[in-house]
Amino acid sequence: MEFFDEIEYKEFDEAEFLSQCMQKFPDIRKKYNLDEDALRRAEQNPTLESFVASVIEGCTEQGILEMKKKLPEWEKEREKHRQKFLFCGIMCFTPFLRIVDLTAEAVSSISSYYEEKCGRLCAKLEQLEHFDEVIRSKEKLANVGDVPAMLFLGKAYEKGKLGRLVDHEKARSYYQMAKETWEGDLSKRYMDWLEQAVKDSGLERIGRLGREYIAGSFAEAARKNPNAKLKHEIKWLNKAIKAGDGWAAFTKGNICFYGYGRWKERKKEAYNNYIKASESKESIYPLELEKMSFDRTKSIDYKILEAYLRVYQECLA
Numbered sequence: 001m002e003f004f005d006e007i008e009y010k011e012f013d014e015a016e017f018l019s020q021c022m023q024k025f026p027d028i029r030k031k032y033n034l035d036e037d038a039l040r041r042a043e044q045n046p047t048l049e050s051f052v053a054s055v056i057e058g059c060t061e062q063g064i065l066e067m068k069k070k071l072p073e074w075e076k077e078r079e080k081h082r083q084k085f086l087f088c089g090i091m092c093f094t095p096f097l098r099i100v101d102l103t104a105e106a107v108s109s110i111s112s113y114y115e116e117k118c119g120r121l122c123a124k125l126e127q128l129e130h131f132d133e134v135i136r137s138k139e140k141l142a143n144v145g146d147v148p149a150m151l152f153l154g155k156a157y158e159k160g161k162l163g164r165l166v167d168h169e170k171a172r173s174y175y176q177m178a179k180e181t182w183e184g185d186l187s188k189r190y191m192d193w194l195e196q197a198v199k200d201s202g203l204e205r206i207g208r209l210g211r212e213y214i215a216g217s218f219a220e221a222a223r224k225n226p227n228a229k230l231k232h233e234i235k236w237l238n239k240a241i242k243a244g245d246g247w248a249a250f251t252k253g254n255i256c257f258y259g260y261g262r263w264k265e266r267k268k269e270a271y272n273n274y275i276k277a278s279e280s281k282e283s284i285y286p287l288e289l290e291k292m293s294f295d296r297t298k299s300i301d302y303k304i305l306e307a308y309l310r311v312y313q314e315c316l317a
Contacts, residue, residue, distance in 0.1 A: 012102040018061045020107045021114075025058045028115050032122035042125060047163050051124050054117040068110055131162040142177060145185050146283070150178035187214050189282070193247040201236040209233070209260070210251060219258050228261030241273070246280025249273045257288050 029035070034042075034055060042052040057063030135156065141149035154174035160166035194210040197203075205228075212218045234255070240248035253273035259265030270288065277284040 008100070010101045010103065012106060014065075016103050017106055018064060020103075021058070021064045021110065022061065024107070024111055025064070025114060028111065028118050029055070029058070031115075032118040034118055034122060038125065042121060045128065045163070046165060048121070048124055048128070051117070051121040054114075055121050058114050058117075064110070067114070068106070071110065071113055128163045131164075134162060135164070142174065145181050147178050147181055147186070148278075148283075150174045150181065154178070186284070190214060190247060190250075197236075197240075197248070201233075203233050203236060205230070206233055206236070206251065209255065213251075213254055218254060218260075222258040222260040225261050230255065230261045230263050234263065241276060244280060246277045246282035246284050249276035249280065250284045250286060253277060253286065253288070 039052060039056060039059075042048045043056070054067065057067045135153070138149040138152050138156075142153055151174070154171045156162050156164045157167040157171040157174065190210055191214065194207045197210075198207040209218070212221045234252065237248045237252045237255075241252060250273070253270045254260070255263050256266040256270035256273060274286050274288060277286065
């Protein structure tokens with residue numbers, strides 16, 4: 001301890017401290033591409049509030065002084081231990097060095113702290129930029145009738161994911177869009193397919209099964225027809241599925257999912273057919289597929305599915 005008592009401390013100079021910080025901090029912000037425009041954009045995003053506040057503090061002398069007061073205790077301790085280690089190492093080889101500049105040490109400490117804050121904000125901005133690209137891509141898909149994209153956006157706003165704030169109105173609007181898409185474009189395309197399928201197969205029941213699904217009465221019809229024979233329908237659907245027909249896979253998936261007639265409930269086969277439908281050229285995304293995904297993964301997103309189903313059922317009522 002006597003050895004360290006011989007150290008001479010150069011007193012802390014606040015004016016010099018502020019002067020050096022005001023010179024160094026712009027370079028730190030520049031290193032992380034945090035110019036005025038970037039900070040202004042960050043301020044406008046509520047999800048970045050805690051990250052941008054410390055960086056903006058470093059733009060003014062008053063802010064720097066406030067930042068100095070809030071330096072975490074653990075960082076002060078880390079600096080203290082680092083300094084002791086450094087002093088010991090220097091003095092072992094340079095026994096005549098006895099001056100410690102407290103101003104320089106304070107500048108070094110707060111600069112490290114400030115660089116960490118700038119780095120975190122920069123990483124968040126890059127992450128949000130990526131998220132924004134994903135959202136823009138999904139919005140484009142949603143605008144041309146892609147139901148999975150609509151559900152994806154609904155979930156993002158329902159849960160506050162991908163840098164989005166929780167916004168139940170926007171979530172509901174995307175669920176509504178999905179519902180309207182099904183009622184409009186998808187149901188029309190399905191009806192067109194059903195008419196052609198009946199002509200090609202000569203099996204009127206295929207058309208009836210599809211119309212029951214569109215009307216929302218498929219599950220009830222399945223319960224009322226436990227003995228219905230679907231041998232010819234399944235044979236024709238299998239042939240169409242093998243040829244890559246997404247609507248045929250979708251129709252068979254419904255039969256398996258709800259257990260229509262003697263076919264009975266076959267969830268695994270239903271899932272496989274729904275996957276084929278979703279990966280087909282038509283890219284059909286049935287609600288049942290997400291429910292089955294929940295059954296397999298126990299995902300908490302099932303709550304979102306429930307919200308979507310409520311909207312969907314309200315429309316059918």
